[in-house]
Amino acid sequence: MASLPVINVSVKDLNSDSSSWAKTCDEVVRALEEYGCFIAIYDGVSSQLHDAIFAASQELLDLPYEVKILNTSDGAGHGYFGQSPKNPGFERLTIEKATTKEGVEAFAKLMWPSGNDTFSETASTFVHAVAQLEEIVMRMVAKSYGIEQHYEPFLASTDYILKFNKYESPKGDEPRLGLFPHTDKSFITILHQKEQGKGLEIKTKDQKWVEVDLSPSGFVFMAGDVCTAWTNGRMEAPVHRVMMEGKKDRFSMVVSSYIRDLEIQAPQELVDEEHPVQYKPFEHYKYIDFHTYQNSRKLRNPLKHYCGV
Ligand SMILES: O=C(O)CCC(=O)C(=O)O
Numbered sequence: 001m002a003s004l005p006v007i008n009v010s011v012k013d014l015n016s017d018s019s020s021w022a023k024t025c026d027e028v029v030r031a032l033e034e035y036g037c038f039i040a041i042y043d044g045v046s047s048q049l050h051d052a053i054f055a056a057s058q059e060l061l062d063l064p065y066e067v068k069i070l071n072t073s074d075g076a077g078h079g080y081f082g083q084s085p086k087n088p089g090f091e092r093l094t095i096e097k098a099t100t101k102e103g104v105e106a107f108a109k110l111m112w113p114s115g116n117d118t119f120s121e122t123a124s125t126f127v128h129a130v131a132q133l134e135e136i137v138m139r140m141v142a143k144s145y146g147i148e149q150h151y152e153p154f155l156a157s158t159d160y161i162l163k164f165n166k167y168e169s170p171k172g173d174e175p176r177l178g179l180f181p182h183t184d185k186s187f188i189t190i191l192h193q194k195e196q197g198k199g200l201e202i203k204t205k206d207q208k209w210v211e212v213d214l215s216p217s218g219f220v221f222m223a224g225d226v227c228t229a230w231t232n233g234r235m236e237a238p239v240h241r242v243m244m245e246g247k248k249d250r251f252s253m254v255v256s257s258y259i260r261d262l263e264i265q266a267p268q269e270l271v272d273e274e275h276p277v278q279y280k281p282f283e284h285y286k287y288i289d290f291h292t293y294q295n296s297r298k299l300r301n302p303l304k305h306y307c308g309v
């Protein structure tokens with residue numbers, strides 16, 4: 001059975017010599033062009049931080065329902081999700097603007113009226129470390145495509161959201177859908193999981209589901225729809241879902257990036273006769289609004305529908 005490429009992007013290994021860096025750039029681009037994602041091995045999240053973020057997740061998800069539903073969102077369609085008859089056994093809380101002190105502290109205050117410094121510090125350290133992974137990999141992509149000067153402005157205009165996901169194990173012996181198939185509406189999404197095991201599945205270009213057996217040191221690095229548009233279709237956001245099997249609940253952490261203030265448009269370097277422009281320029285948050293308010297879930301390809309040429 002096919003499996004996703006595994007690529008070491010640990011800072012300590014990459015800095016050692018530049019030929020390994022160039023080789024890793026190639027691997028990253030090839031994986032993202034072929035699968036829209038890969039498994040990154042990354043040393044920026046220590047095992048202590050791994051344990052701390054999942055302890056924080058447990059503490060958060062253990063809060064009473066009346067508290068968790070205070071996590072609302074008026075824009076990006078995130079906020080609390082849970083106890084839905086359509087998607088039983090799935091629960092999620094979301095911190096918006098999670099790389100900012102205000103974002104994390106406002107969330108913590110909502111959940112724990114007198115604040116929760118340990119939680120805030122852990123969430124903040126984790127999201128910064130994962131954002132660093134995104135930057136490392138996207139610099140490789142930008143360098144390989146010769147579009148570094150187009151990537152640079154994104155760095156100052158990126159919002160990160162942090163999601164805490166819980167999937168209950170199925171009641172009987174039958175596997176159960178934990179999260180319906182979708183592509184992410186982000187620029188990039190990075191996924192991390194508490195314990196070794198399966199759950200996440202990725203659809204390949206030949207329409208086969210690949211099970212992702214993720215280790216606690218692995219991160220699934222995934223292109224979102226906005227990356228598809230920006231790379232002029234070279235890196236397609238993969239359709240993915242969660243399937244639950246066995247007796248254990250599954251916990252995952254997801255960091256997604258959103259580009260504000262800038263128009264999303266493929267750089268000229270990625271447009272030529274062989275690669276005519278595929279998407280009209282658009283704003284990321286307007287695309288999110290479209291997704292939130294126009295019920296785009298029914299569409300087979302929301303990005304094409306929204307801004308396809
Ligand atoms: O928990 C997972 O592995 C997948 C989550 C996901 O696809 C999402 O939050 O968009």
Ligand SMILES: [Fe+2]
Pocket residue numbers: 182183184189240
């Ligand atoms: Fe997703």
